Amino acid sequence: MTAPIRVGVAAALAAVLCLAGPLASAQQAKPAAATRADLRPIFVTAPDIAEGKRLADVSCTRCHGTNGISATAGVPHVASQRAPYIYAQLKDYLQGKRPQSAMTGTVTFLSDDALVKVSAYYASLDPPRPAPQPAKPAAPRPDPYQAGRALAADCAGCHGEGGVTETPGAPSLVGFDPKYFLAAMNAYKSGQRNDDVMKPIAAPLKEPDLSHLALYYALQKPARAKTPSAGDAAAGKAAASSCGGCHGDKGVASDPGTPSLAGQDAQYLATATLAYKDGSRKDETMKGVVADLKEKAMRDIAAYYASQQPQAPKVRKPLSLTELAERCDRCHGINGNSADPVVPAIAAQRVDWLEQVLNAYRTGARKSVAMSAMVSVLSDAEIKELATHYSRQTARAVTFVVLPNK
Numbered sequence: 001m002t003a004p005i006r007v008g009v010a011a012a013l014a015a016v017l018c019l020a021g022p023l024a025s026a027q028q029a030k031p032a033a034a035t036r037a038d039l040r041p042i043f044v045t046a047p048d049i050a051e052g053k054r055l056a057d058v059s060c061t062r063c064h065g066t067n068g069i070s071a072t073a074g075v076p077h078v079a080s081q082r083a084p085y086i087y088a089q090l091k092d093y094l095q096g097k098r099p100q101s102a103m104t105g106t107v108t109f110l111s112d113d114a115l116v117k118v119s120a121y122y123a124s125l126d127p128p129r130p131a132p133q134p135a136k137p138a139a140p141r142p143d144p145y146q147a148g149r150a151l152a153a154d155c156a157g158c159h160g161e162g163g164v165t166e167t168p169g170a171p172s173l174v175g176f177d178p179k180y181f182l183a184a185m186n187a188y189k190s191g192q193r194n195d196d197v198m199k200p201i202a203a204p205l206k207e208p209d210l211s212h213l214a215l216y217y218a219l220q221k222p223a224r225a226k227t228p229s230a231g232d233a234a235a236g237k238a239a240a241s242s243c244g245g246c247h248g249d250k251g252v253a254s255d256p257g258t259p260s261l262a263g264q265d266a267q268y269l270a271t272a273t274l275a276y277k278d279g280s281r282k283d284e285t286m287k288g289v290v291a292d293l294k295e296k297a298m299r300d301i302a303a304y305y306a307s308q309q310p311q312a313p314k315v316r317k318p319l320s321l322t323e324l325a326e327r328c329d330r331c332h333g334i335n336g337n338s339a340d341p342v343v344p345a346i347a348a349q350r351v352d353w354l355e356q357v358l359n360a361y362r363t364g365a366r367k368s369v370a371m372s373a374m375v376s377v378l379s380d381a382e383i384k385e386l387a388t389h390y391s392r393q394t395a396r397a398v399t400f401v402v403l404p405n406k
């Protein structure tokens with residue numbers, strides 16, 4: 001007699017994991033996800049799986065569908081999900097670690113042994129079929145950076161190539177947080193900021209063009225304006241001591257709604273400061289601050305800030321769907337076919353569920369260190385795109401080795 005082969009789901013998955021060669025470097029980027037205390041190998045026999053099916057038919061099928069393929073919005077497919085992941089989730093529901101849901105009541109009535117068997121049963125099933133590809137592939141999302149770059153061609157004549165001005169009086173557009181940039185453009189549109197040059201330029205621009213422009217300039221390499229500066233920068237440094245609290249010591253503001261002044265065209269800075277004082281540019285905060293400044297001090301402060309080094313705001317270049325999915329696949333496996341027992345497979349999962357879960361991680365309703373870091377930077381549009389992408393991937397069955405009967 002040969003000894004029974006002690007190969008369980010976890011071990012089999014570990015073998016799959018080793019084969020996933022190209023992912024090797026990606027695996028290193030993974031945090032402690034794979035060391036969950038409640039991760040356990042699941043060793044089952046054919047009768048265990050049959051018992052799992054019996055339990056599932058009684059307790060799970062009415063929501064998760066026949067064979068673990070859900071036909072209900074908001075209820076995930078569980079067919080061919082990784083068994084240790086299913087088991088860990090059932091424990092999480094049991095212990096209240098996942099938000100209150102239809103699951104909470106269901107699992108309380110099952111023994112630990114039952115949870116193991118039902119997990120193994122669902123893991124052993126054929127995976128769901130992917131959502132159909134669209135008849136006509138959707139046009140790829142326009143690259144917001146390239147869109148901004150195209151629009152910025154009309155601005156370069158006054159604001160300089162890449163937003164570094166060569167025209168005294170016309171500000172550089174580098175170094176601004178997109179929030180300030182958008183507020184400035186909208187102020188020209190609404191007339192709240194009254195400027196005969198910018199008003200007709202801003203008027204026809206709408207979202208998303210404005211955001212594309214703001215992003216383009218935020219991602220340009222900051223450099224000092226290539227314009228002369230008349231004031232006394234050393235005197236300006238002392239006079240600017242009352243400005244640093246909002247605009248930053250060296251003119252790099254940390255609040256996204258406050259403009260950075262570092263490296264800005266000196267003539268523009270002086271004119272803008274005067275405009276706040278005489279009320280032609282309306283802003284309650286700035287009006288009070290500059291009320292007592294003499295024109296010489298304004299020019300000196302302008303010269304000081306103009307001589308400082310501008311910095312790029314903290315803005316991430318948006319990633320394409322391919323680039324995003326590449327990052328997800330580092331943990332979730334090729335096209336969402338996870339080879340790691342504690343990372344769920346997401347290929348061919350329901351699109352509504354994927355979107356719902358990603359939003360839950362983003363709001364913190366569902367907690368996961370690995371996932372909250374990933375999704376915190378995603379936009380609504382990116383979440384929708386990723387959900388659609390993974391729902392359309394072909395799911396591969398788990399390599400599932402059943403122990404010989406006892």
Ligand code: HEC
Pocket residue numbers: 055056059060061062063064074075076078086087089090098099101102103106107110118119344
């Ligand atoms: C009353 C309906 C209902 C029943 C019965 C039910 N489920 Fe669920 N199940 C849900 C819903 C809804 C969710 C999504 C909950 C959430 O938002 O976390 C879910 C989530 C899950 C998940 C998490 C999947 C994932 O990808 O994260 C697993 C695993 C699961 N169910 C397994 C089971 C098993 C096994 C049973 C039977 C023992 C069962 N469910 C019974 C409705 C049900």
Ligand code: HEC
Pocket residue numbers: 151152154155156157158159169170171173181184185193194195197198201213259
């Ligand atoms: C004909 C020259 C000219 C063109 C073309 C032009 N601008 Fe301007 N822009 C100016 C001047 C002058 C100001 C300063 C106006 C003021 O004092 O409010 C300005 C101000 C701005 C500001 C406010 C900056 C700040 O520091 O508050 C933004 C933002 C801006 N322009 C964006 C653009 C964009 C985007 C385009 C292209 C779509 C553009 N401008 C085209 C001349 C121009």
Ligand code: HEC
Pocket residue numbers: 171240242243244245246247257258259260261268269270272273282283285286289290293301
């Ligand atoms: C309490 C915070 C605060 C202080 C202090 C402050 N500022 Fe400002 N400043 C702002 C805000 C907010 C804006 C944007 C207002 C707007 O949208 O017009 C601004 C705008 C400006 C602008 C226009 C920049 C541009 O790109 O259009 C200049 C120039 C300026 N400040 C100079 C100064 C100077 C000089 C001092 C010191 C004497 C100073 N500020 C002190 C908050 C402050």
Ligand code: HEC
Pocket residue numbers: 029030031033076324325327328329330331332342343344346349354357358366367368370371374375386
């Ligand atoms: C660092 C590894 C890692 C990365 C990168 C990662 N995930 Fe996850 N993901 C996990 C782990 C671990 C879980 C299970 C967490 C839990 O128990 O709630 C998970 C859970 C999920 C779930 C829940 C599935 C379900 O059925 O409940 C979805 C959906 C998901 N990830 C999608 C993504 C997407 C989309 C990306 C890329 C934007 C991504 N993940 C990137 C590790 C990762």
